[in-house]
Amino acid sequence: MEKKITILPGDGIGPEVVAAAVRVLQAIGKRYKHEFHLAYAAIGGAAIDQFNTPLPEETIETCSQSDAILLGAVGGPKWDNNPPELRPEKGLLQIRKTFDLFANLRPVKSFPSLLDSSPLKREVADNVDLLIVRELTGGIYFGEKKRTESAASDLNIYTREEIERIVDNAFELAKLRRGRLCSVDKANVLETSRLWREIVEEKKAQYPEVEVEHNLVDSVAMKLITNPSHYDVIVTDNMFGDILSDEASVITGSLGVLPSASIRGDSFGLYEPVHGSAPEIAGLGIANPAATILSVAMMLRYSFGMKEEAAEIERAVNAVFEDGYFTRDLAKDKDSALTTDEWTDKVIAEIDTNFVADSIMESYI
């Protein structure tokens, strides 16, 4: 296959982790005989410095000519006192809006070799493999805001259409996974939640292979910690998704291994690590590239339909952890920590070795 990808390195450790992930992407391309054409563009603080805007027209143009976007991270102290329109984060909000990326995918999968870093007991965090699907462009974060002398308000509003498209998305994702969908709302008090629940119930018939449960947000906030392995796909609105996906991110013991995607229902999407730009370690070559590498795996799976390739990256990352190789953030013995590049080399070597092993097997068949 041939695919065009826009690379947005961004700020802080963004360029470093993106460079590492691109190397893994190219290794996969070579092994599976795909051609990935890369176009680099500016976003965030880097774009402000160069173009005086966090999302230049050229970047939008480049992205619209691509099949997917890989982003590093945006932001840093340098731009913290900028006016709202000149904040790096604005670039991220604008790109999601420009391309109508309404579904935020936040998978949480525990790596056995990292369970010591989890705040949860080993037996609780083990075998967690869940995917939170968060509505990203509607709800209370975007509803009308009002302020008077004596009060303030925010309108939580959802149209039927907005809910239908995210719910469809979540059902499709559940089909690709273990076939279980938990819809999260607060239907005992919120009208938006009651509409949400009705729509999930209506859609159920179209996806007979998916098992559906409804759960209240406060109850899920508990169960995500007491029994996270219960969940497969969780679908919820913008605000609940914001809270629950951040809560769930602590399960694995490290933000450094969490990828994410923002998609829109067709194959186009933006892929980025959950962690931020970590300006304090930028340029040192010690950042953990795992989350960005795993974001590339998500891109392959969701945007390009390359399931085997995606699984191979995930297998390789896990194997490198299992072999006891970690970057500084996860290494118990800091002296043995690998640099960003060294750790990426291990992942690529793992992919190559596996490929050679496969080829030898094949030549015997």
Added chain:
Amino acid sequence: MEKKITILPGDGIGPEVVAAAVRVLQAIGKRYKHEFHLAYAAIGGAAIDQFNTPLPEETIETCSQSDAILLGAVGGPKWDNNPPELRPEKGLLQIRKTFDLFANLRPVKSFPSLLDSSPLKREVADNVDLLIVRELTGGIYFGEKKRTESAASDLNIYTREEIERIVDNAFELAKLRRGRLCSVDKANVLETSRLWREIVEEKKAQYPEVEVEHNLVDSVAMKLITNPSHYDVIVTDNMFGDILSDEASVITGSLGVLPSASIRGDSFGLYEPVHGSAPEIAGLGIANPAATILSVAMMLRYSFGMKEEAAEIERAVNAVFEDGYFTRDLAKDKDSALTTDEWTDKVIAEIDTNFVADSIMESYI
């Protein structure tokens, strides 16, 4: 001191755990020479069965003549198909509204002897002693709800006054504790949160002994799990408080040990365990009364200013756990589990023994 307390046993295990807590209350009264006058009244399903309403006028009347209310639990399958106005839970909502109980206090304190039951690692859950102060009568749960053919909405609205009174309350509570207050909002996107944050900043000057931090709700959802011992008092709005207090409730490893209070700024308040009516074990005499007993301790502290008495109940409960006595829900060896009454006897014996020891000490001085 002389105090009048209305006892609302309610449904399921409510009557059993309330009876146990009343015994502890009377033991404390005897030891510290207080007179507690009790008046029993109906609420929830029990009130529906007897008076055809979940909150009879007589109950309101009795409560208004008291200094505080102790409630067991409401609800059960018997009333699950009742119309909204005849649901047991409605009684609880109405009593909070009738008495304007706008502040919900949810303390979470870990007991060393229960840490095995926590989903968190021992070192994470140990030494947690936090108090969530949730605004209970405003915000999105009570704002205007709308539904059209194609959309639904909920209005999140707070007046300055509503925020001021809960924030004052939280500052006062922080003064009584370790002097640290974390105000939780989503000020980067919500107008109600920006007003909330402004008010906390305004109030700060009145409470120079309290150290204040502001935190975003999604970030607190993470930190409550990664570093719960960081927190002293947390104050937040109705919805965030709902989610965070339920999330925090998993830290101790058991809902069976979590008390709560709903107060209004003067000394009047309603005290109840966090757990529900557990109809499946009602009448068996095996329910864990710890949460209700600890709710009595909260009543003594917050409504009656009896700090020493409250601390004595908490000390006794902890001592009984430390001695290895548990009810069925917490006992590792179910055969050695104590009944509700047996476990309560241990708590009372602990209080009595301590009192005798104190008296002997005093007679030597």
